[in-house]
Amino acid sequence: MRLAKAAVMKGAGNIEIQEFPVPEIKENEALIKVELSGICGTDKYMYKGFTTHPGGKITPFPIIPGHEIVGIIHDIGEEAKTTLEGTGEELKLGDRVVPVCDVGCNSCFNCKFTYGYVAWCERSFGYGTLISCKDPPHLFGGWSQYMYIHPNTILFKAEKIPSEVAVLTEPFAVAYGTLMKAMHPCSPTLDLHGFNPGDTIVIQGPGPIGLIHAIMARIVGAGDIIVVGAGTESDSWRTNYISREFTNVVDYTVNEKNPESRVKEVLSLTGGKGADLVIECTGAPDALIEGLEMLRGKGGMLLVVGIFIDIGKSVEINPARLLSHKGALIMGVPNHPIQGYHVALKLMGKFMGKIPFHKIVTHIYPLHEAKRAIEKAIEGKAIKVAVAPNKCAETHLTH
Numbered sequence: 095m096r097l098a099k100a101a102v103m104k105g106a107g108n109i110e111i112q113e114f115p116v117p118e119i120k121e122n123e124a125l126i127k128v129e130l131s132g133i134c135g136t137d138k139y140m141y142k143g144f145t146t147h148p149g150g151k152i153t154p155f156p157i158i159p160g161h162e163i164v165g166i167i168h169d170i171g172e173e174a175k176t177t178l179e180g181t182g183e184e185l186k187l188g189d190r191v192v193p194v195c196d197v198g199c200n201s202c203f204n205c206k207f208t209y210g211y212v213a214w215c216e217r218s219f220g221y222g223t224l225i226s227c228k229d230p231p232h233l234f235g236g237w238s239q240y241m242y243i244h245p246n247t248i249l250f251k252a253e254k255i256p257s258e259v260a261v262l263t264e265p266f267a268v269a270y271g272t273l274m275k276a277m278h279p280c281s282p283t284l285d286l287h288g289f290n291p292g293d294t295i296v297i298q299g300p301g302p303i304g305l306i307h308a309i310m311a312r313i314v315g316a317g318d319i320i321v322v323g324a325g326t327e328s329d330s331w332r333t334n335y336i337s338r339e340f341t342n343v344v345d346y347t348v349n350e351k352n353p354e355s356r357v358k359e360v361l362s363l364t365g366g367k368g369a370d371l372v373i374e375c376t377g378a379p380d381a382l383i384e385g386l387e388m389l390r391g392k393g394g395m396l397l398v399v400g401i402f403i404d405i406g407k408s409v410e411i412n413p414a415r416l417l418s419h420k421g422a423l424i425m426g427v428p429n430h431p432i433q434g435y436h437v438a439l440k441l442m443g444k445f446m447g448k449i450p451f452h453k454i455v456t457h458i459y460p461l462h463e464a465k466r467a468i469e470k471a472i473e474g475k476a477i478k479v480a481v482a483p484n485k486c487a488e489t490h491l492t493h
Contacts (some may be wrong), residue, residue: 100238101464101481102227104156106143109465116240117231121171124178124243126191130261130458131236132162133471133479135303135377136223139403141468146404147224148213148428154226159468160236160481161195161222164252164260168240180248180436190255192263192439193241194248194432195221212248213429237464239483250435258458259442259451261480265303266442267434269310272397272427276371277314287395287423289371291315294364296388298322299375299400300332300347302454302478307373307399308336308344309449313441318345320363322388324376325351328474335477339453353380357387368394375400379409386416386424394420399427454478460485 096116103109119125137159139145145153167189170178175185185191198205198215208214219225222235233242243249252260276289289295295316297304300323308319321336321344323329333347346363350356361368368390374381377400385396416422442451456476459467461483471479 098233098239099461099483100158100227100233100235101461102156103140103159107141109141109468111462111464114227114232114238117233117242119169119171121173122177122245123171124167124174124185124249125169126165126193126241126243127168128160128163128165128236128238128241128483129190129257130164130480130482131160131222132261132265132302132455133468133481134162134265135301135400136161136403137468138472139377139405140223141472144403144405147220148402151224153223156227157222157225158227158233158235158238159222160238161220162261162264163195163221163236163241164190164192164257164263165241166190174243174245177245178243178247178249180250180432183251185249185251190252190257190260191249192252192260192435193221193243194250194435195223195264196429197221197244197246200246211429211431237461237481237483239461248432248435250439252439255439255443255446256452258455258480259446260439262306262442262451262454262478263435263438264430265306266310266438267430268303268399268427269307270434270437271430272307272373272399273310273314274431275425275427276395276397287393289314289316289395292317293370294318294320296320296322296360296369296372296385297375298372298381298385299377300329300336300349301375301474303400304375305336305340305454305477307375308340309451311373312343312449313445318363319343320346320348320360320369322356322360323347323349324378325349326474331475332477335456339450343449353384357384360388364390367391370394372396374398377401377403379405379407382409383411383416386411386420386422389420389422392421395423395425397425397427455480458482458485
């Protein structure tokens with residue numbers, strides 16, 4: 095019996111390495127050898143004990159985390175060769191692929207009517223977040239040497255993109271969905287809200303999802319892009335890194351401890367007008383109020399991306415001053431559309447010579463250091479931290 099090592103999150107703050115049998119693959123299934131799996135804010139929240147996902151779904155510990163995944167097809171059934179790939183291409187052994195991390199039933203109301211948001215499926219499960227590893231075939235997450243691919247999974251080929259870039263496909267799919275919402279907020283006719291080429295964009299949060307949204311905004315034609323940190327030591331590290339390494343993406347960084355100072359500096363950088371579009375990528379509910387303060391006087395839009403896991407905190411808003419008087423539009427970003435994976439891979443391939451995607455992943459840890467990896471991500475003196483289940487040494491990527 096072949097065995098695969100995996101990092102198992104048994105509960106809050108509890109990760110240990112375990113071994114599981116490598117499953118025999120049926121005709122409509124596949125098995126990938128995982129190259130890299132990124133650490134997301136959702137992983138950090140689960141590790142801290144916040145486990146309520148959209149729809150009230152609860153993380154079913156024990157789990158193998160990891161939903162940002164790139165790997166090589168190690169075994170695949172004959173039927174799966176022609177049914178799993180998202181664009182209709184045939185798959186073969188050795189192909190580098192990125193799996194869509196949410197798996198739907200393909201038959202419920204939400205699967206049929208929510209335009210590619212698989213996570214809205216009434217019976218969906220998410221690799222690395224919403225399916226336990228306690229039952230066979232166990233390997234349902236990217237922090238494992240091998241990962242089982244369910245027949246309803248959608249895979250996308252990533253043949254020409256290195257693994258340290260392809261592992262970013264899922265968060266780039268989120269950013270794609272965010273900007274698409276901003277471009278089409280209300281109707282096909284011209285609208286004051288949303289995003290138009292040349293608009294000023296504020297990104298709240300200098301972490302990986304914030305930087306990735308800044309990159310997507312630059313690709314689709316933003317004017318000035320301002321990335322805002324909270325004045326912490328980790329955000330100082332991140333804003334300095336972004337200012338140094340992504341000069342062709344981000345125009346300004348702000349990193350003040352005082353919320354009023356952050357708002358004041360953003361208004362100063364925008365000539366007193368405020369941002370056309372604010373994208374929240376912090377995970378902090380208080381950022382919602384601050385983002386509304388940073389919006390332009392009339393017709394701005396705030397997209398909520400980072401406040402995804404319910405941490406049990408509410409905020410109070412003055413609806414007259416911050417909503418009605420401004421005519422502001424707030425929209426939530428529920429997840430990512432399936433097509434975002436394909437578009438993200440195309441865009442990363444096209445812009446690799448112009449945008450340093452490879453500098454987003456700053457730290458890579460081997461599987462046995464998974465606990466250290468997630469604690470590094472929580473500490474914050476990094477951009478994207480990833481786990482490499484089949485490597486034995488830690489890599490600090492100094493760029």
